[in-house]
Amino acid sequence: VVRGELERHNLRFDAHEARGPGDAQTTARAAIRAGYSVIAVVGGDGTLSEVAAGFFEDDNGERSMSADFPTPINSQAALAVLPGGTGNDFARALQHERASLSPWVARLLAHLRGEADSPARAIDVLHGRQAAGEQPARRRSFICLNAATLGIGAEVAGRVAAQANTVRRLPGETRFALAALAALLSWRSRRMRITVDDKSFECGTNLVAVVNSAYAGGGMMFSPEAKVDDGLLDVVTACDLSRAAILREITRIHRGGHLANPRVSVRRGVRVLIENLISADALPVEADGDVRGHTPVEFRVMPGALRVVM
Structure with missing residues (x-):
């Protein structure tokens, strides 16, 4: 065509x-x-x-x-x-x-x-880079347009990718639901330190999404107000949720309903650092559907860095 x-x-x-x-x-x-x-x-x-x-x-x-x-x-x-x-x-x-x-x-x-x-x-554009564990020149670096996720979101993305050839005929939302259920059964939260610009907090992390655009992961709306041209990253965190609560919020994320939960928050900034407090608790990092390394990881926004035909 x-x-x-x-x-x-x-x-x-x-x-x-x-x-x-x-x-x-x-x-x-x-x-x-x-x-x-x-x-x-x-x-x-x-x-x-x-x-x-x-x-x-x-x-x-x-x-x-x-x-x-x-x-x-x-x-x-x-x-x-x-x-x-x-x-x-x-x-x-x-x-x-x-x-x-x-x-x-x-x-x-x-x-x-x-x-x-x-x-x-x-x-x-969202620029991500592994923040430790290698010599500075060898730390993995990547570009992302939509969102990077850690926690159960990255687990789900990895399972969706692994199932791509075996369940290709199923609708995207069905594949997502199956992957989410499988990830939830084996999930345990990890304690993370999250720094947005100069403000840090600790979180029993179920999900962290560093968001550049309103949609990611096949229609999920991690942060419905995110804009690709505001010079900011939206940082969505879901902390200390039970498995039942995680399942409920996952089903609501496609319409942004998860933000009604008081344990889910959105912060905005230009630089985000996510660190595991215990080395064994390192989380995989997923960006636009691909696994890109693990925590600790740093994200920065590159304002107006890419021209797109509109």
């Missing part, structure tokens, strides 16, 4: 099919270095996140992902979203409606033709 529309409008393009983990990022980075100004992505949120990382220098660049912030290769290059995944949360957050491919193709065509009503908009 996309190729046909580009050809019909006599627009020049090159196409590449990602063939494995990291391929989309490598291809996007090479294309931007070669002078391409628009990178259009047909895929889901994981692919978008991977391509977004390709807009910045890698560890072999003059400044690396292990610097304070990744360095953009070309700050004027733009990402074009063509939703083709299961959740399409990022596209939904940008337009505040369920994403379908056709209107996004129309936006891309209008942008490539230089129409004034289809600009590229600067949005924030």
Whole structure:
């Protein structure tokens, strides 16, 4: 569909099919270095996140992902979203409606033709980095567009990914519910220290979500008021909940109802540090569907760091 529309409008393009983990990022980075100004992505949120990382220098660049912030290769290059995944949360957050491919193709065509009503908009990016456990230059660093989760949220994401090939025919929300139930049966909370900017607190952690956009994880609304262009991260914590309470809140998270629980809170800031108080209690970190390491982990917002075709 996309190729046909580009050809019909006599627009020049090159196409590449990602063939494995990291391929989309490598291809996007090479294309931007070669002078391409628009990178259009047909895929889901994981692919978008991977391509977004390709807009910045890698560890072999003059400044690396292990610097304070990744360095953009070309700050004027733009990402074009063509939703083709299961959740399409990022596209939904940008337009505040369920994403379908056709209107996004129309936006891309209008942008490539230089129409004034289809600009590229600067949005924030979440930058995460393992905060300890390795030499500074070797700590894992990553880019995230929607949200990073720790605790049961990361457990659920890992199980959903593991089940992708065995339960592919089931609806996304059904797969999520099955994964949530399995994760809940084996879950135990861990005590964490969470610092948002300069304010710290401890929490018997069931869930932490560091949120850049209103939707993540297939329609979950960790923080319905989150905005991709406000220069802030929303930090959602669920502390000291029983298993029954966790199950109840998980079922309400797709509409934001979990925020009515007084043990669930939202804080906002530009820097977030999450530390396990006991080494054995390190939590896995999930970002846009992929496991990205473990605690301790630091997140920072990169305001207006990525241009997206709107």
